[in-house]
Amino acid sequence: MEGQNLAQAYRLFECIQCGRCTGGCPMSLKTRFNIRRLIYEALVDEDMDLQSKEVLWDCSTCATCTLRCPKGLDPTDMVIGMRSILVDGGRIPPTIRDALKSLAIRGNPLTMAREERADWAEGLGVKEISEGAEVLYFVGCSPSYDPRVQKVAKAMVQAFKKAEVEFGILGNEEVCCGSEARRMGETGLFEMLREMNLETLERYPVELVVTTSPHCYNAFQNEYQGLNLKVQHYTQFVAGLINEGRLPLSKEVRRIVTYQDPCFLGKQNKIFEEPRKILRSIPGLELRELDRSRERSLCCEGGGGRMWAEGTNPEERLAHTRVQEAMDLGAEVLATACPFCLLTLEDAAKTVAGEGGIQVMDIMELVVEAL
Amino acid sequence: MGLRIGVYVCHCGVNIAATVDVEAVTRFALGLPSVAIARDYTYMCSDPGQALIKEDIKKFGLTKVVVASCSPMMHEPTFRGTIQEAGLNPYCLEMANIREQCSWVHEEEEEATRKAIQLVAAAVDKAFLLEPLEERRVAVTSAALVIGGGIAGMQAALDIANAGFQVYLVEKEPRLGGHLAQLDKTFPTLEPVAPLLAEEIREVEGHPNIDLLTSAEVIGLEGYIGNFKVNVTDQATIRELKVGTILVATGYDLFDARLKPEYGYGIYEKVITGLEFERLVSLSGSRKFWVNGKEPQDVLFIQCVGSRDKSVGQEYCSRICCMYTAKQALLVKEMLPQARVTVLYMDVRAYGKGFEEFYDQVRGEGVLYRRGNPSEIYKNGKRLIVRVEDTLLGEPVQLEADLVVLATGITPRRDSPKIANLLKLPRSPDGFFMEAHPKLRPVDTVTEGIYLAGCCQGPKDIPDTVTQAKAAAASAMIPLCQGQVKVEAVTSIIDEELCSGCGICAEMCVYDALSLHERKGVMTINEVLCKGCGACAAACPSKAIKLSHFTPAQILAQVDALV
Numbered sequence: 001m002e003g004q005n006l007a008q009a010y011r012l013f014e015c016i017q018c019g020r021c022t023g024g025c026p027m028s029l030k031t032r033f034n035i036r037r038l039i040y041e042a043l044v045d046e047d048m049d050l051q052s053k054e055v056l057w058d059c060s061t062c063a064t065c066t067l068r069c070p071k072g073l074d075p076t077d078m079v080i081g082m083r084s085i086l087v088d089g090g091r092i093p094p095t096i097r098d099a100l101k102s103l104a105i106r107g108n109p110l111t112m113a114r115e116e117r118a119d120w121a122e123g124l125g126v127k128e129i130s131e132g133a134e135v136l137y138f139v140g141c142s143p144s145y146d147p148r149v150q151k152v153a154k155a156m157v158q159a160f161k162k163a164e165v166e167f168g169i170l171g172n173e174e175v176c177c178g179s180e181a182r183r184m185g186e187t188g189l190f191e192m193l194r195e196m197n198l199e200t201l202e203r204y205p206v207e208l209v210v211t212t213s214p215h216c217y218n219a220f221q222n223e224y225q226g227l228n229l230k231v232q233h234y235t236q237f238v239a240g241l242i243n244e245g246r247l248p249l250s251k252e253v254r255r256i257v258t259y260q261d262p263c264f265l266g267k268q269n270k271i272f273e274e275p276r277k278i279l280r281s282i283p284g285l286e287l288r289e290l291d292r293s294r295e296r297s298l299c300c301e302g303g304g305g306r307m308w309a310e311g312t313n314p315e316e317r318l319a320h321t322r323v324q325e326a327m328d329l330g331a332e333v334l335a336t337a338c339p340f341c342l343l344t345l346e347d348a349a350k351t352v353a354g355e356g357g358i359q360v361m362d363i364m365e366l367v368v369e370a371l
Numbered sequence: 372m373g374l375r376i377g378v379y380v381c382h383c384g385v386n387i388a389a390t391v392d393v394e395a396v397t398r399f400a401l402g403l404p405s406v407a408i409a410r411d412y413t414y415m416c417s418d419p420g421q422a423l424i425k426e427d428i429k430k431f432g433l434t435k436v437v438v439a440s441c442s443p444m445m446h447e448p449t450f451r452g453t454i455q456e457a458g459l460n461p462y463c464l465e466m467a468n469i470r471e472q473c474s475w476v477h478e479e480e481e482e483a484t485r486k487a488i489q490l491v492a493a494a495v496d497k498a499f500l501l502e503p504l505e506e507r508r509v510a511v512t513s514a515a516l517v518i519g520g521g522i523a524g525m526q527a528a529l530d531i532a533n534a535g536f537q538v539y540l541v542e543k544e545p546r547l548g549g550h551l552a553q554l555d556k557t558f559p560t561l562e563p564v565a566p567l568l569a570e571e572i573r574e575v576e577g578h579p580n581i582d583l584l585t586s587a588e589v590i591g592l593e594g595y596i597g598n599f600k601v602n603v604t605d606q607a608t609i610r611e612l613k614v615g616t617i618l619v620a621t622g623y624d625l626f627d628a629r630l631k632p633e634y635g636y637g638i639y640e641k642v643i644t645g646l647e648f649e650r651l652v653s654l655s656g657s658r659k660f661w662v663n664g665k666e667p668q669d670v671l672f673i674q675c676v677g678s679r680d681k682s683v684g685q686e687y688c689s690r691i692c693c694m695y696t697a698k699q700a701l702l703v704k705e706m707l708p709q710a711r712v713t714v715l716y717m718d719v720r721a722y723g724k725g726f727e728e729f730y731d732q733v734r735g736e737g738v739l740y741r742r743g744n745p746s747e748i749y750k751n752g753k754r755l756i757v758r759v760e761d762t763l764l765g766e767p768v769q770l771e772a773d774l775v776v777l778a779t780g781i782t783p784r785r786d787s788p789k790i791a792n793l794l795k796l797p798r799s800p801d802g803f804f805m806e807a808h809p810k811l812r813p814v815d816t817v818t819e820g821i822y823l824a825g826c827c828q829g830p831k832d833i834p835d836t837v838t839q840a841k842a843a844a845a846s847a848m849i850p851l852c853q854g855q856v857k858v859e860a861v862t863s864i865i866d867e868e869l870c871s872g873c874g875i876c877a878e879m880c881v882y883d884a885l886s887l888h889e890r891k892g893v894m895t896i897n898e899v900l901c902k903g904c905g906a907c908a909a910a911c912p913s914k915a916i917k918l919s920h921f922t923p924a925q926i927l928a929q930v931d932a933l934v
Contacts, residue, residue, distance in 0.1 A: 018675075018717040019760035024633065024746030028760070028767040037765055068633065068746050070680035292749045295632040 002085065003041065003048035010078040014071050015039050021065035021075050026299040030316045033058040035065050035075045038082070051091050056082050058311040061183045061304030062263035067295075079304075083185025092185075099308040100186050103193065107175035108141040109308065118171040120150040124157050129168035129204045135160075135237075136206040137167050138220075140213040141176050142339035148346065149339045152212060155364040156234060162371055163247040167210075173200050177211075179219040184305035194224055201229060210237045214265035214338045215303065221269065233265060235337050235363060239274035242281045249370040252284030257366065258331040259287065260322060260345060261297035262338030275337050278363055282370045288329050290322075298322055302340030319348035327358050337363045375407040376498055377433040378491065379424055381415035381440035383470055388413075390474040392484040396439065399488045403495050407431045416446050421453045428457040435459075435498040439467040439491050460503030462860065462920060467494035493932040500925045504860040509899050511597035511615040511850050513537065518589055518790075521549020522568075522833060523825025523840040524620035525575050530844035531618075532580035536851050539612050540575065541603055542585045547572045549622050553646055555653040557833060558698040559729030584610070592617075592793055593883065595900065596820025597856040616820045616847040619804065620840065621790055623826035626677025626685060626779045634676065634777060635748045641755055641772070642748060644676075644779045645692070648699050652706070659706050667710060667773035670703050671757055672696045673745050674716040678780035687801050689780030690830045693720045696778045697730055700738040713739045713770065715759055723832065748775060781830040794821055803829045814843040820856075822847045861903035861920040867893045869915035876907035876916060 007013055015036075022028050022036040033055040041048050050056070056079060065075040086092055087100075099109035106114050120143075129136050137160070143153040160167050178193030201209070209231045211217040217233040232240075241247040257279060265271045272294045279287045292298050300319050301311070323345060326334040334349065336342055339362075346360040378400035382388035393411040400409035408431050412420050415438055427433055436459065438450050443466045451461035467490040477483040513536055517528045520542030528540040546552070554564045575581055584603055591602035601612045628636035628644055636642045641662060643651070651660050659666070674696055678689040696714055703712045719740070721727040734740060745759040755772045783802035784790075791798050795818050799805040804827050807815040814822050824843035825836045850856050863876075863884075870893040877885040877894065884900035885907060887893075894915075908916040917923070 016679075016717060017762055019743040019762040020746045022746075022760035022762075022767055023743060023758050025767070034760070034765060034767075036760060036762060064746070067682065070675070070682055070744070072681040296635070296747055296749060 002050060003043065003045045006042040006048075006078060006081060009081060010042075010075075011073055012039050012043050012078070015043070015073060016071060018070060020068040020070060024064040024068045026062060026064065026301070026318055027058045027060065027311070030318070031055060031058045031311060031313045033312070035059075035079065039075060039078065042078075050082055050085050051089060053082070055312055056086065057093055057096070057305070057309050058313075059304050060263070060299050060301050060306045062299040063268050064263070064299070067267055080183055080185060083183075084187055085185075087185040093309050095308045096184055096305055099305070100181065100184060100189060103176055103178075103181050103186075104189055107193070107196075108145060109176065109180060110141060110145045112145040115172050117144045117174055118169065120144060120153055121157070121169065121171075124154065125161075126157055127168040128171045129206065131168060133166045133168035134207045135165055135167040136201075136204065136209045137169050138177075138209050138211045138216055139169055139174060140211060140216045140339065142343070143212045144174070146339070146343070149212075149342060149362075152339065152342070152362040152364050155362070155368045156212065158368050159238065159241075159247060159364065159371065163241045165241070165246075170200060175200075177216040177219040179215040179223070180303075180305055180307070182219075182223070183303065184308075190223075194219075198224065198226060201227065208232060208237070210234050212339060214262045214269070214271075215340070218264045218268055233269075233271060233274075233337070235265070235274040235278060236271060238364070238367065239277045242278060247367075249282050249367065251370045253282050253366060253369045254284040255332045255366075256286045256288060256330055257333040257335050258290050258326045258329050259293070259363075260290070260300065260326075260334060260336040260341055261294055262336060262341050263297065263299050263303060265337060266294060266297055275363055278367060279335065282366055285366065285370075288331055290325055290329060292325070298325075300336075300341045300344040302338075302344040307340055307343070317344075317348055319344040320352050323348045323352045323358060323360075327353060331358060333366070334358055334360045335363050335366060336360070374405045374435065374499065375431055375433050376403075376405050376435045376437060376495060377424065377427050377431065378403075378406055378409040378437045378495065379415050379420075379439065380409070380411040380469075380491070381420070381438065382411060382413045383440060383474075384413065387440070387470050387474040387487075390477060390480055390483045391469060391487045392480060395484055396469070396487045396491055400437075400439075400491050400495065403492065405499065406495060407433060415440050416449055421449070424450070424453050425457040428454065428459060433459070435463045435465070435501055437465050437467060437491065437494045437498050439469045439487065439494065441470040442468050442472075461506070462504040463498075463501050465494045465498040465501060467491045489933055493929040496928040496932040497925050500922070500928055502919070504919055506860045507858050507898070508855040509597055509858055510855050511853065512599070512613045513851055513854070514539065514612075514614045515616045515618060515847050515851065516541065516589075516599070516601055516612060516614040517618045517620060519549070519620035519622055519825070519827070520544070520547040520575075520583075520585070521620060521622045521825060522551045522571070523622070523836045524549075524618070525571050526837050526840040527618050527620060527824050527844040527847070528581055529571075529574055529578065530841055531848055531851075532578045534848055535580070536848065537580055537582070539582045539584060539601075539603075539614065541587050541589055542583070543588055545586045547575060547583075547585070550646075551833070553649055555649045556698065556702070558694040559723075559725045561698065561701075589790075589793060597850055598899070599820065615851050616822065617794070618822045618824060618843050618847050619790070619794065619796070619816075619827055620824040620843075621784055621787070621827040623781045623830070624784045626683075626689075626782050628676055628777050628779050630683050631676060633747045634673070634745070634775075635755075636777060639748065639750065639755060639775075642775045642777065644777050645695055645699060646779070648776045652699075652702055655706075662774050665773070666707055669711050669770070669772045670700075670707075670713070670774045670776065671770060671772040672700055672712075672714040672776045672778060673757070674714065674778045675744055676777040676779045677782065678778075679717075685780060685782065687830065688720065690720070691832045692778035692780055694723070694726055694729065694832070696776070697721075697733045697738075699776060701733045701736055704733075704736045704738055711739070712737070713741055715741055715743055715745050715757070717742065717744045723834070781826055784827070787827070794818065796821065799829075801829070803827065814839060814846050820850060858899050859901065859903050861918065862898045862901040863896050863903070863905070863907050864917045864919055865894055865896055866915045866917065867891065869913045870894050871913055871915075873912065875910050875912060879906040879910045881906070
């Protein structure tokens with residue numbers, strides 16, 4: 001019956017089996033995950049056995065399949081639906097289970113304490129939004145807790161202060177946007193987190209919400225029905241500050257930089273120009289484009305819960321390929337604008353290039369170097 | 372002879388009779404003054420139904436007829452014809468709509484029957500006052516305009532000209548030939564295009580009945596079937612053409628492959644479109660060809676680029692790409708026998724005469740067809756990598772290529788909104804000009820006197836285009852052969868005693884039918900241009916304009932019967 005229900009729910013009968021989904025899928029480069037075949041199985045096999053399909057956890061929900069589908073179907077959403085069935089049946093990798101559990105109890109997937117969420121901002125003089133401000137900086141989970149990504153949050157604060165942005169953070173009131181919970185198949189948990197955030201946001205009359213992560217941005221922009229606030233990813237906001245002359249980048253940063261388009265920013269939300277605009281505004285910086293860029297960018301494998309699950313082929317990593325491509329280009333810095341990209345690529349850079357090799361940085365870190 | 376009215380109540384099968392007591396309506400009608408006969412019948416529009424009316428007209432000497440049935444939109448022309456055949460003026464007919472406005476919208480029989488009775492009473496009261504109107508005909512300008520000098524426009528122009536009529540052929544570009552002029556050989560016969568086209572162009576250019584206007588554009592249109600006035604400019608001068616009918620053959624644009632950025636068109640010079648491939652092989656004289664000075668070893672063709680693809684708003688099949696790709700793949704195989712030639716497809720549509728045989732031939736020559744529509748092209752060193760799932764193997768593969776040819780589809784011309792606006796042509800959801808009926812009137816448009824041919828109506832190959840051009844030419848010649856066309860008998864009438872010449876009516880008229888009579892100082896109406904919409908009559912502050920067939924007296928009689 002499962003196959004039939006999925007076919008109805010995701011309009012699989014409209015699929016023409018052209019193969020553009022699998023042909024564009026970054027996972028199909030390295031694992032047996034074949035999304036076209038999954039669609040076909042759901043159509044022809046009424047008793048489709050999802051429980052044995054470990055490959056379902058390979059998907060990073062980069063949504064390339066959805067974007068390339070000529071029939072307007074949403075295979076990404078189908079994978080999420082299939083995962084929901086696995087979650088309901090309790091068949092999930094233990095690391096995913098722990099992340100989901102932590103989200104439910106602590107409001108973050110990193111098993112960190114709720115009351116330590118704003119610790120990173122201590123001593124930086126960051127206002128809580130309850131004190132009133134125009135812009136709400138929605139920090140996100142990794143930038144709040146992960147020591148590497150905290151540097152990005154701190155860079156953000158430094159730049160905002162320089163540009164005299166009236167901003168504040170939610171502090172310990174902030175909870176995960178739920179994007180990853182939804183993509184790991186826990187729709188109920190996503191809805192709960194969305195409810196909590198919507199309730200909090202309603203209390204503060206801000207003009208704009210700015211996020212560190214493209215994943216939070218995407219959730220607010222496309223999956224938070226009922227949110228009546230303007231939301232921007234920081235690259236949009238900072239590009240605006242530079243445009244208006246509010247953020248003078250005066251110091252030279254003499255580096256050769258290339259840029260990784262995060263899937264949730266580029267492919268999924270068509271924000272291609274602003275990150276490049278920021279990089280080009282940094283004096284002395286030379287921007288070189290990767291061959292596979294913009295709509296053809298290669299996923300880092302960090303989305304869709306993959307930060308907490310290795311997938312069926314942990315040896316080969318697309319992030320390694322990406323770092324290698326950046327090195328072949330002669331880049332000294334591989335820049336990105338997403339916490340997950342930052343972590344996966346930096347991890348890969350350590351293996352591929354070793355210490356002192358190519359550096360992986362967030363765009364924001366390059367911006368503060370130029371201040 | 373006194374007034375004698377016949378009333379005919381239709382059952383429309385069960386459409387009316389299931390809700391309305393048609394017999395009660397008929398009995399009621401019989402009791403009305405001047406009604407000589409009233410009948411009900413299963414299908415009034417059927418031959419026996421119409422025969423009934425005709426017999427009664429003779430038998431009872433009827434002077435007016437009321438039919439209570441469906442909407443006049445449906446069968447008013449039918450019944451006008453019926454009574455005309457029996458010797459009555461066609462405008463001595465009045466219809467009561469007891470289907471759309473009664474039986475289809477009410478459930479209660481008693482209520483529906485009461486309403487049907489009222490509608491019939493109103494129709495009979497209007498019928499008292501109906502006056503015979505004269506159906507007029509106007510002479511047709513014996514010339515046609517063909518817009519577009521591609522293969523469709525040229526063929527249509529030749530057919531009309533050969534039939535002995537004057538043709539103006541307007542082409543935007545300096546030369547005739549359209550997209551056909553950019554092709555090397557045709558499928559499935561591999562006939563070289565150049566001689567074929569040269570012959571056609573020579574005939575058009577030398578034809579005594581064809582007035583050819585190249586580098587020219589239509590910029591204005593007024594008038595109606597039989598008497599259009601068209602302004603054409605060649606940028607320097609404006610020329611006014613008078614024609615009876617217009618044939619639109621404006622062609623198509625190719626899908627812009629840049630809208631599918633995953634294929635890297637515009638980034639990689641070795642990714643080209645099918646049309647660019649035509650140029651490549653035709654430059655080489657069809658003997659050999661080179662990419663960057665080298666013979667390509669691996670040539671990949673990608674089907675359905677910008678066709679059958681909702682992600683770029685192109686839902687339809689472009690119909691020509693399967694076969695032009697097969698042709699091009701074969702040409703590569705003939706010119707470079709050592710090259711590996713692969714076509715990546717999702718379905719092969721070989722529906723035309725000789726197409727399947729040609730597809731067999733192409734595969735027989737060693738062209739490899741692999742099922743799977745590629746998702747992405749990128750580079751590995753100097754070579755292109757095409758990522759595709761071979762859906763029959765169920766395996767994603769990365770194919771290396773020295774040349775990738777994109778089978779880009781057909782799209783509506785980017786200037787088609789402008790042409791549509793100028794000629795008042797509706798467009799179908801795919802953006803192409805819309806035919807009046809997909810089955811029965813495939814070359815007509817809803818604007819009388821304007822016809823469609825070729826890819827401006829939808830994607831088609833050369834034989835289909837020429838077939839449609841010949842069909843449209845034949846249709847466009849009907850009014851020219853008849854020499855005259857019927858014009859609307861229901862028009863506005865101006866009472867010169869009451870008219871002050873204020874001109875408000877002229878402002879309301881969308882047909883430019885009203886103008887001020889200089890000498891008399893009152894408005895006059897061009898009865899040929901008037902479509903009988905009544906806007907002027909409603910707007911006139913002096914109540915000087917009356918619309919025939921809908922006079923105030925007639926309408927008030929109807930209202931009185933209803934309230």
